[in-house]
Amino acid sequence: MKFLMIASFLPSVLNFRGKLIEQIHAQGFEIHILAPDLELFENERQKLENLGYKLHKVSMQRTGTNPISDVKTLFEIYKLIQKIKPDYVLSYTIKPVIYGTLAAWLAKVPRRYALITGLGYAFQNVETNNKRSIFQKIVHGLYQQALSHSHKVFFQNPDDLKLFQDLKLIKTNIPAVVVNGSGVNVADFNVLSLPLALDQKIKIxxxxxxxxxxxxxxxxxxxxxxxxxxxxxxxxxxxxxxxxxxxxxxxxxxxxxxxxxxxxxxxxxxxxxxxxxxxxxxxxxxxxxxxxxxxxxxxxxxxxxxxxxxxxxxxxxxxxxxxxxxxxxxxxxxxxxxxxxxxxxxxxxxxxxxxxxxxxxxxxxxxxxxxxxxxxxxxx
Missing domain, CATH: 3.40.50.2000 (Glycogen Phosphorylase B;)
Structure with missing residues (x-):
């Protein structure tokens, strides 16, 4: 069985999803990771490959809204998915969620999941202002299309889920689940003594x-x-x-x-x-x-x-x-x-x-x- 994770920034795979894919790998899944700019993150790439994961490079601009570039991204992801033939796909952050989910649907991946980790500038002032810019309307429309082809959508807080529901970006027939963020490995972040001032009192x-x-x-x-x-x-x-x-x-x-x-x-x-x-x-x-x-x-x-x-x-x-x-x-x-x-x-x-x-x-x-x-x- 193959599990594919689609990300827009390779270091975040290690820092934020490392333990998740480690636990999935332990279940016997072959792990594939698709992300842009692999050559810029040689250290992270080496660590992931040493863990037995297979990495695939895709052209993707983390920011920017060039439609030609984004269509190219969608097509590249689709071709890579056809080659990998994953059983499960999990995408997170805006462009992987939109183009990764659409590509996975076009390639008929059996199980497609999206993780909404934060909303960013595409949702700025949306709750306080009923007006949405043309850019926001386009992004929201793309979200709506992509999420309609997912099997389940994960949110990291109930407010984001409610906003997506209010804006009708997620259909009522698509299951949505709130999880407690990305979690923290409490074993790696031990309690350390508070810093002290010269008088040996706690330093503010x-x-x-x-x-x-x-x-x-x-x-x-x-x-x-x-x-x-x-x-x-x-x-x-x-x-x-x-x-x-x-x-x-x-x-x-x-x-x-x-x-x-x-x-x-x-x-x-x-x-x-x-x-x-x-x-x-x-x-x-x-x-x-x-x-x-x-x-x-x-x-x-x-x-x-x-x-x-x-x-x-x-x-x-x-x-x-x-x-x-x-x-x-x-x-x-x-x-x-x-x-x-x-x-x-x-x-x-x-x-x-x-x-x-x-x-x-x-x-x-x-x-x-x-x-x-x-x-x-x-x-x-």
């Missing part, structure tokens, strides 16, 4: 890990950092990430200014985020919307209290006042207020961190999440 140190996009709340984080540091100069603000090729990316000039003014300590892009999490006492993600934010789960597994937004995907990870605080989307004032609670009541840092670890263990363990998905795909 905030951290944000994200692609440096506007809708990740990076600007709100930097603004809050300026306000807090004016009142509490010893408080630290760390930032991990990179400027992505995305319409909503912040500018290099903005980042350079934050670093020059020592508003944030910039770590750059990390392949292993654990050292950065270990150096923080509170993790912050002011995102406008997520599937289920993996970085939050990793910080929770390492015993850190969380500040995140009361937004789809984010709100599922925090019980307000228990393992952290929920703040208003796009509100610097709300973010500052939550940060000050940790500064004024440092005992919350350890208390909420312990609760985070407990929630990670009981709700987000990657093995439980993957078992749920495999059962729903009838792989076990």
């Amino acid at each position: 140190s905030f951290l944000l890990i994200a692609r440096l996009l506007v809708d990740k709340g990076v600007r709100e984080y930097a603004e809050a950092a300026k306000i807090i540091k004016d009142k509490y100069p010893d408080v630290e603000f760390n930032l991990v990430g990179w400027i992505d090729e995305n319409p909503s990316a912040i500018t290099q000039q903005e980042l350079d200014q934050w670093v020059a003014k020592k508003t944030v300590k910039y770590w750059g892009k990390l392949t292993d985020v654990r050292p950065a999490i270990a150096e923080c006492s509170v993790y912050v993600l002011p995102s406008y919307r997520e599937g289920t934010p993996r970085t939050v789960l990793e910080a929770m597994a390492m015993g850190r209290g969380i500040i995140t937004t009361d937004a789809p995907g984010c709100r599922e990870t925090v019980i307000d006042g228990d393992n952290g605080f929920l703040v208003e989307v796009k509100s610097v004032e709300s973010l500052v207020e939550a940060m000050e609670k940790f500064i004024k009541q440092p005992e919350l840092i350890e208390k909420m961190g312990k609760r985070s670890r407990n929630i990670a263990l009981t709700k987000y363990d990657v093995h439980q999440v993957n078992k749920h998905m495999m059962q729903e795909m009838e792989l076990i």
Whole structure:
């Protein structure tokens, strides 16, 4: 039996789906992975091939809406699927879900699944504004067509599922399942001691890990950092990430200014985020919307209290006042207020961190999440 995963970014296969395909492989399935730009990720490619998986390159632009290029992508995926002859296909992220699912249907793959990991700029302001741009209408129409040919669609939070249903992007006869994000391997993210200041008290140190996009709340984080540091100069603000090729990316000039003014300590892009999490006492993600934010789960597994937004995907990870605080989307004032609670009541840092670890263990363990998905795909 053959299982094919279609992705738009090879490193995410290892980082976000690695344990899932490992468990599927353990069931005796031959694993195939289809993704673009394999030559750019030699390290990840080698690791996946060493695990016995077969990789296939496809032309696919992660961003951009060139119809000729996208038709070429659809045709290439179709030809590769005909050659591989998989029994199961799972696609995730926008272009693999749309073109991968359509190609799998055209190639008559017996079992076709789609995973909606987040909505991105194709759904920006859709809930607050009844008007949709021409671009959004096209993308939503493509989603509707593709998902109508899937056997089951996985969502990472109930809000995304409801939005797809409200927009009629998923038909009532197509089963939809909400899973607890991508999960986190709690064995790899152990609880580490909180960082200490020179006086041996807990150091107040905030951290944000994200692609440096506007809708990740990076600007709100930097603004809050300026306000807090004016009142509490010893408080630290760390930032991990990179400027992505995305319409909503912040500018290099903005980042350079934050670093020059020592508003944030910039770590750059990390392949292993654990050292950065270990150096923080509170993790912050002011995102406008997520599937289920993996970085939050990793910080929770390492015993850190969380500040995140009361937004789809984010709100599922925090019980307000228990393992952290929920703040208003796009509100610097709300973010500052939550940060000050940790500064004024440092005992919350350890208390909420312990609760985070407990929630990670009981709700987000990657093995439980993957078992749920495999059962729903009838792989076990």
